[in-house]
Amino acid sequence: MIADTAPPGPTAPGPSVFVSYARADRGRIAPLTEVLAAAGHQVWWDALIEGGEAFARSIETALDQADAVIVAWSAHSVASDWVRDEAAHGRDRGRLVPISLDGTAPPLGFRQYHFIDFSRWRGSADAPEIKALLSAIVAARSGRSDALRADPHGAARKQIPRRALLAGAGTAVALAGGGFAAWRLFGTPRAPDGSIAVLPFANLSGDPEQTYFSDGLSEEMRAKLGEAGGFKVAAQTSSNHFRSHEADAPTIGKALGVAWLLDGSVRRAGDMLRISAELIEADSGLSKWSQSFDRQMRDVFAVQSEIALTVIQAVSGQIPVVEARLLKSGTAVVAAYDAYLKGRAQYYTDAGEASDRKALALFDTAIAADPGYAQAHALRADCLLDIASEYASVAQIAALQADALGSARRAVELAPTYAFGWLVLGEEALYARHDFGAARPFFDKARTLGPNDPEVLGQFAYFSAQAGRLTDALAAMEAKIDRDRLNAVLYSGKALLLYFQRRYNEAARQYRQAMAMNPSQSHAQSGLGAALLLQGDLTGARAAYATEPEERQRLAGLAIVDHRLKATTAAQQSFAALQGKFGEASLYLQGLVLAQWGEIDHALDALEKARAANTSGLVWALVEPLLDPLRREPRFKSLLGGMGLN
Numbered sequence: 269m270i271a272d273t274a275p276p277g278p279t280a281p282g283p284s285v286f287v288s289y290a291r292a293d294r295g296r297i298a299p300l301t302e303v304l305a306a307a308g309h310q311v312w313w314d315a316l317i318e319g320g321e322a323f324a325r326s327i328e329t330a331l332d333q334a335d336a337v338i339v340a341w342s343a344h345s346v347a348s349d350w351v352r353d354e355a356a357h358g359r360d361r362g363r364l365v366p367i368s369l370d371g372t373a374p375p376l377g378f379r380q381y382h383f384i385d386f387s388r389w390r391g392s393a394d395a396p397e398i399k400a401l402l403s404a405i406v407a408a409r410s411g412r413s414d415a416l417r418a419d420p421h422g423a424a425r426k427q428i429p430r431r432a433l434l435a436g437a438g439t440a441v442a443l444a445g446g447g448f449a450a451w452r453l454f455g456t457p458r459a460p461d462g463s464i465a466v467l468p469f470a471n472l473s474g475d476p477e478q479t480y481f482s483d484g485l486s487e488e489m490r491a492k493l494g495e496a497g498g499f500k501v502a503a504q505t506s507s508n509h510f511r512s513h514e515a516d517a518p519t520i521g522k523a524l525g526v527a528w529l530l531d532g533s534v535r536r537a538g539d540m541l542r543i544s545a546e547l548i549e550a551d552s553g554l555s556k557w558s559q560s561f562d563r564q565m566r567d568v569f570a571v572q573s574e575i576a577l578t579v580i581q582a583v584s585g586q587i588p589v590v591e592a593r594l595l596k597s598g599t600a601v602v603a604a605y606d607a608y609l610k611g612r613a614q615y616y617t618d619a620g621e622a623s624d625r626k627a628l629a630l631f632d633t634a635i636a637a638d639p640g641y642a643q644a645h646a647l648r649a650d651c652l653l654d655i656a657s658e659y660a661s662v663a664q665i666a667a668l669q670a671d672a673l674g675s676a677r678r679a680v681e682l683a684p685t686y687a688f689g690w691l692v693l694g695e696e697a698l699y700a701r702h703d704f705g706a707a708r709p710f711f712d713k714a715r716t717l718g719p720n721d722p723e724v725l726g727q728f729a730y731f732s733a734q735a736g737r738l739t740d741a742l743a744a745m746e747a748k749i750d751r752d753r754l755n756a757v758l759y760s761g762k763a764l765l766l767y768f769q770r771r772y773n774e775a776a777r778q779y780r781q782a783m784a785m786n787p788s789q790s791h792a793q794s795g796l797g798a799a800l801l802l803q804g805d806l807t808g809a810r811a812a813y814a815t816e817p818e819e820r821q822r823l824a825g826l827a828i829v830d831h832r833l834k835a836t837t838a839a840q841q842s843f844a845a846l847q848g849k850f851g852e853a854s855l856y857l858q859g860l861v862l863a864q865w866g867e868i869d870h871a872l873d874a875l876e877k878a879r880a881a882n883t884s885g886l887v888w889a890l891v892e893p894l895l896d897p898l899r900r901e902p903r904f905k906s907l908l909g910g911m912g913l914n
Contacts, residue, residue: 283409284310286334288354289369290344296369297340299391303398309405331357335409338401341383342369362776362808365404367397400784407783459550462583463526465502466490468511469543470533482534483508484609485543485572488598489530492576494721499580502526503722503752521550525753528556528583530575539565545575547582557582565602597642597679597686604638607631608647615651621659627651642683649675649692653699657884665882669700687718691727702879702886704735705912715744722751729761734887735913738769756786760795767799768891775799794821797829802893806832820850824857828864828894839865852877856885860894871895872903879907886911 285304289297301311312330331337337358345351355378358364366374366383374383384404389397466489471482487504494501502524510520517529532545546558557578561571599605611630614623631648634641652672656665673696679689694710697703711731718724725748732741742765749758763778779796782789797812806829813825823846830839843861846854855878862871875898878886889895889904890913898904908914 283335283405284330284333285312285405286330286337286354286358287311287313287340288337288345288351288358289313289340290342290348290351292344293340293342293369296342296386300340300386300389303391303393304401306393307402327354331361334358334363336365336405337361337363337408338365338367338405339374339378340367340369340386341372341374341378343372345369346372346375362780363408365401365408367401403787404780404784406787407780459521459525459527460500461527463500463502464493464528464530464579464583465507465520465524465526466493466530467520467532468508469531472533472535472542473537478534478536480609480613481536481606484612485534485568486532487612488572489576492572493530493579494718499583500526500720500751501722503748503755506752506754509754517548517550517553523754525750526550528579530579532575536565541565541568541571543568543571543575547579565606568602568605569598569600597646597683597689599634599638599641599644601638601641604634604641604644607634607637608641608644611644611651612647615647621655624651624655624659628655640682642679642686642689645675645682646679646686646689646692649673649679649696653692653695657699669696672696672700685717687714687721687724690714690717691724694731695727698731698734698887699884700882702882702911707731708735708912720747720751722748725751726758726761729765733765733768733891736890738765738891741765742769754785756782756789759785760789760792763792763799764795767795767893770802770893772799772803776803788817790816790818791821794818794825797825798894801825801829801832820846820854820857823849824854824861827861831865852881852883855881855883856889860892863895863897866897868898868901871898872901872907875907876903879910889913 287297287301287304297313301313304311312334331354337354339345339351339355339358341351352375355364355366355374359378364378366378367386368374368383369386371385371387384397384400386397389395392398466486469482469486469489471479473481486507490501490504490507493499506524510523515523520529521527527550529548529550530545531548532543534544535542541563542560543563544558544560547556548554549556559575559578561574563571599608607630611627611634614630615627617623628648628651631644631651634644635648638644649672652668652675656668656672660668672692676689676692676696679686680693683689690710691714694707694714697707697710708731711728714724715728725744729741729744729748732738732744742762745758745762745765749755749762752758759778759782763775763782766772766775766778776796776799779792779799783792783796793812793816797809797816800806800812801809810826810829810833813822813829816822816825823842827839827842827846830836830842843858846857846861850857855874859871859874859878862868862874865871875886875889889911890908895904
């Protein structure tokens with residue numbers, strides 16, 4: 269229940285925040301309102317409002333005007349009809365920001381909204397809970413004006429960057445500010461016994477340039493444990509969030525949804541290695557096994573296998589017969605392995621063309637040292653596809669794509685059971701040729717070979733959605749999220765799939781949750797804008813589009829929504845800027861705009877040109893709601909049929 273500490277108005281310093289709580293919790297709420305006010309927010313709570321009829325009117329006015337409705341659930345407030353009514357009002361306006369003062373779960377009707385846990389908050393304005401709450405408030409009011417801009421030279425041309433789905437690396441998926449607390453937004457079901465997270469092995473070499481090696485070793489351990497079968501292995505992005513090792517084992521285990529943690533360190537000096545590893549039971553924090561290995565570099569592969577097999581035996585109680593499988597796609601050549609890890613680190617920084625080309629050269633070095641290195645061939649192919657998509661001139665694209673196809677084919681020839689190799693073959697058919705018929709068996713093969721591989725799950729989810737298999741897509745995305753809970757971009761990915769299912773309200777809510785984890789990620793604001801647009805909330809849609817970091821998406825969205833708002837001149841200016849700045853690379857987005865403007869023939873012209881030029885975006889044509897005005901057109905049906913989407 270609420271009151272105002274400062275009257276709202278157009279010159280207010282920050283968002284208006286309504287705080288709903290039970291009177292018995294006032295002692296916990298008072299310091300929270302002080303922190304929010306100090307952060308520049310208008311805070312409404314019941315400290316200053318008088319009773320009677322004016323009290324009820326003030327509450328209703330505050331609820332209607334609030335940018336965010338913070339509902340403080342507790343053992344007291346879940347039984348309060350006042351709090352439930354206020355929470356329902358905030359939910360229906362799309363402004364609900366739930367917190368829990370004592371760990372109490374929300375009541376029925378509100379459990380689909382994840383909360384921020386304040387049970388351990390002790391009043392600090394710098395606490396991670398506060399940072400997560402401030403981010404959630406920003407997301408609730410549909411964006412922030414100071415969001416970080418994406419690097420225009422490194423911006424991916426797909427709806428969500430492929431690399432973000434594969435490795436979850438780089439700024440597009442990093443948790444912002446209060447991300448450590450934000451994991452609680454997404455719940456903590458009991459972890460299955462056969463679940464494990466490999467934390468980033470610490471680099472003790474005294475040389476920061478050696479971090480690629482310790483990180484690579486951690487990722488190799490994840491791959492080995494995943495290939496062993498029967499394990500749920502937390503993915504890289506979420507595991508890497510605990511690089512600093514500041515949290516305790518139970519906290520990390522709950523955040524990642526795992527029962528076991530594998531921690532370790534690497535010290536590399538010339539040709540000598542010391543690798544230390546420890547298996548920890550997450551619930552208790554007790555060590556199950558630990559050992560140090562002093563070896564030469566040439567023995568690193570044997571150490572990796574020994575650690576993996578020991579962990580499997582300790583967790584499962586069985587001696588696995590998997591060692592031959594664990595090296596099926598790798599190498600036994602130290603120079604090849606070292607070059608591959610360096611290239612992988614470069615590639616997943618997603619830092620632009622120079623970084624990608626450096627990664628490509630390192631993959632070539634790895635393959636020169638070991639021509640039978642399937643992992644290097646596969647990632648080289650993936651790198652080539654990105655260079656062709658993001659940086660190459662029209663004259664260069666065909667040669668780069670042909671080279672990528674050759675590397676992908678070589679990877680599956682060398683390692684027929686290596687899921688990622690088949691995945692890249694599917695990507696080549698899809699993104700280079702827009703051939704769904706050719707791509708489908710490759711994606712299905714990758715899914716069969718790597719049913720629990722986070723890299724496979726993400727790409728399979730998107731391909732399934734693009735092919736109209738939306739139920740399969742959502743199931744795969746949920747499985748990936750279960751293995752990568754702290755990867756903010758995946759929650760935007762789930763929102764995108766809900767949007768394709770025309771579940772716009774759920775999609776908007778999911779986008780807001782994703783932005784609570786990372787307000788600066790690209791494509792989330794434009795996704796929210798589209799979901800709001802198709803619900804008829806033009807004001808909210810425009811606010812979301814206006815704060816989208818990726819310029820092409822922003823211009824296309826503004827052209828659509830301004831046209832709906834009858835701001836014809838502004839709409840035409842945005843469309844002209846889209847065409848002028850991005851040319852053929854924006855043909856698909858031009859088609860969306862023209863379809864929404866009702867210029868059906870011009871929209872079809874743009875999409876047919878996109879198909880002829882093999883530019884990006886067109887793979888979403890089957891399921892994109894903004895193209896619904898074209899569905900009955902014979903030319904559109906022919907376009908889909910030409911891509912194998914009959």
